[in-house]
Amino acid sequence: MNVASKRLDSIPFLSDEPDVRIVNAFERPFENAVATARTCYSSSGVITVADVSGDQEPDPLVREKKAQRRDALARSIYEAAHHTTLQHAHFQFALSNVSRQFLWTFLHSHPFYNSEQVSQRYVEVKPGSVAVPPLSGEALSLYERTVDRQVAAYQRLIERLTPPIADAYFARFPSRRSKPKYVKEVKKKAQEIARYVLPIGTFAYLYHTVSGLTLLRYWRVCNQLDAPTETRIVVGKMVAQMLEHDPLYRTILEEPMPIEETPEYAFVQSLGEDRRAASTFRDEFDRDLGGRVSKLVDWKARGEESLADAVREIFALPSSALSDDDAIALALDPSRNNYFGEAMNLTTLTKLSRALHHPAYTFKKKLSHTGDSQDQRHRMTPASRPCLTAHVTGEPDFVEPEIVRASSEAFRLYRETMEISFDAFREMRRLGAPTEFALYVLPNALSIRFTESSDLLNLHHKIKSRLCYNAQEEIWRASLDEAEQIAAVNPRIGKFLLPPCGLRILAKTAPWCPEGDRYCGVPVWKLERRDYVRTI
Numbered sequence: 001m002n003v004a005s006k007r008l009d010s011i012p013f014l015s016d017e018p019d020v021r022i023v024n025a026f027e028r029p030f031e032n033a034v035a036t037a038r039t040c041y042s043s044s045g046v047i048t049v050a051d052v053s054g055d056q057e058p059d060p061l062v063r064e065k066k067a068q069r070r071d072a073l074a075r076s077i078y079e080a081a082h083h084t085t086l087q088h089a090h091f092q093f094a095l096s097n098v099s100r101q102f103l104w105t106f107l108h109s110h111p112f113y114n115s116e117q118v119s120q121r122y123v124e125v126k127p128g129s130v131a132v133p134p135l136s137g138e139a140l141s142l143y144e145r146t147v148d149r150q151v152a153a154y155q156r157l158i159e160r161l162t163p164p165i166a167d168a169y170f171a172r173f174p175s176r177r178s179k180p181k182y183v184k185e186v187k188k189k190a191q192e193i194a195r196y197v198l199p200i201g202t203f204a205y206l207y208h209t210v211s212g213l214t215l216l217r218y219w220r221v222c223n224q225l226d227a228p229t230e231t232r233i234v235v236g237k238m239v240a241q242m243l244e245h246d247p248l249y250r251t252i253l254e255e256p257m258p259i260e261e262t263p264e265y266a267f268v269q270s271l272g273e274d275r276r277a278a279s280t281f282r283d284e285f286d287r288d289l290g291g292r293v294s295k296l297v298d299w300k301a302r303g304e305e306s307l308a309d310a311v312r313e314i315f316a317l318p319s320s321a322l323s324d325d326d327a328i329a330l331a332l333d334p335s336r337n338n339y340f341g342e343a344m345n346l347t348t349l350t351k352l353s354r355a356l357h358h359p360a361y362t363f364k365k366k367l368s369h370t371g372d373s374q375d376q377r378h379r380m381t382p383a384s385r386p387c388l389t390a391h392v393t394g395e396p397d398f399v400e401p402e403i404v405r406a407s408s409e410a411f412r413l414y415r416e417t418m419e420i421s422f423d424a425f426r427e428m429r430r431l432g433a434p435t436e437f438a439l440y441v442l443p444n445a446l447s448i449r450f451t452e453s454s455d456l457l458n459l460h461h462k463i464k465s466r467l468c469y470n471a472q473e474e475i476w477r478a479s480l481d482e483a484e485q486i487a488a489v490n491p492r493i494g495k496f497l498l499p500p501c502g503l504r505i506l507a508k509t510a511p512w513c514p515e516g517d518r519y520c521g522v523p524v525w526k527l528e529r530r531d532y533v534r535t536i
Helices: 003-008 029-039 049-053 060-079 100-107 137-172 180-197 212-220 228-245 247-251 263-271 276-289 303-315 324-332 353-357 369-375 402-406 408-430 435-441 456-466 473-489 500-507
Strands: 019-025 090-099 114-117 203-211 294-299 360-368 447-455
Touching: 019 228, 029 049, 029 060, 029 212, 029 247, 049 060, 060 247, 090 100, 090 212, 090 228, 100 114, 100 203, 100 228, 100 369, 137 180, 137 402, 137 408, 137 435, 180 402, 180 408, 203 212, 212 228, 228 247, 228 435, 276 360, 276 447, 294 447, 294 473, 303 324, 303 353, 324 353, 353 456, 360 369, 360 456, 360 473, 369 447, 369 473, 402 408, 408 435, 447 456, 456 473, 456 500
Parallel strands: none
Antiparallel strands: 019 090, 090 203, 114 203, 294 360, 360 447
């Protein structure tokens, strides 16, 4: 298979092409995978890469025979789906000139990766930092005009939001008003809100680390809604870098599945151009939310009881020796389970905390594209996220941060930019632009509707992290919704769904707030959860 030719079959973007570089990798990853496979059946100890490769054999015929055995075993275990051997070797990539849309719809839409990407909350976006898909004629002109207007609106919004955000910030921190260094903090909070008008085609740069197995999977399904062209280009470069580093992966590398053979593409094609059903779906979904960001729609009927049973099982105790109340408190109360006072999340590794796997909850949620990009980074609280190709009708459909209404000028500019963005999408489609390219012009504020489920262990960690007042506002509101609704159906569990400071004070871990100079300014640990209020 010629990866380079596959990549060049795709029409390149008109903006700077994605830059993809391996910066760290196992020295001989493919042979490492074979060595791990042979170790499973070895009676003489751990098999090494040297044992597999035959590099040290002086006889070329022996070396060739070893290579044939290596490749035959690799193909055999690959075709039999014994793929854990391929998870040992990892590749760390430095990526730049990739869109936020690509990150959301593909690179961050699964659990088996690690990324550290530039934050739009803290780093100002400059003009010219937007992907330009392969458009032409009027559609291209419209796209470029629109993204220029969106970036200009972002810059003006930062200015117009700064006064109300400064008022709110210095109301929290009166002593900081006269100190110039805190002007930057106010600007960052203004950027956090202003970014909602930026297009989802805005560039990002990041480190991204995956196993060899995940990279092979990437290539097999790279032709996938909603950004198949960009996905094919970026993943093609990642695979080409992997093959340059270790050509032996060609032994098992499969061709990408054609997009026409993916069930999502086939079904969306069967829907045709009529999007009235999507509008009806949207209205029904929003009515069902009842004004919430996240609505609890399902949970295990015996969640608290199964948690208590599991705790008793861990310690071989009958219910007469440890009541449900005491068992639940033993697992969740930081004064008794002091793992919750640790800075590092240790709960997946400890016997007591693993009892939290048994209760589970399901939520329907509506977040902006940028808010959901934060939410999906919690990879152990998985969700069924939408095919935007099916969802987007062209009607304005966006999330509006509360602080935008604090300035009439900011509110007017925000709404105008939303209209401009959705108008451009509709007109680009009318002009014949493919939906995948028209999507890039939509704003970060674009509404994303989906269902998310999690066991209590992983949801507890997420809610703890995102109830902090420093968390992005939307995911904070979703987490507050979730904690309050869980408390309503499982009060013995819900009372321990708290931000880091609330857990640390129960664990007697000082300081109560672990954020240091990033302290939010509100002693949240003194508040009841029903009294949590935020504007910034």
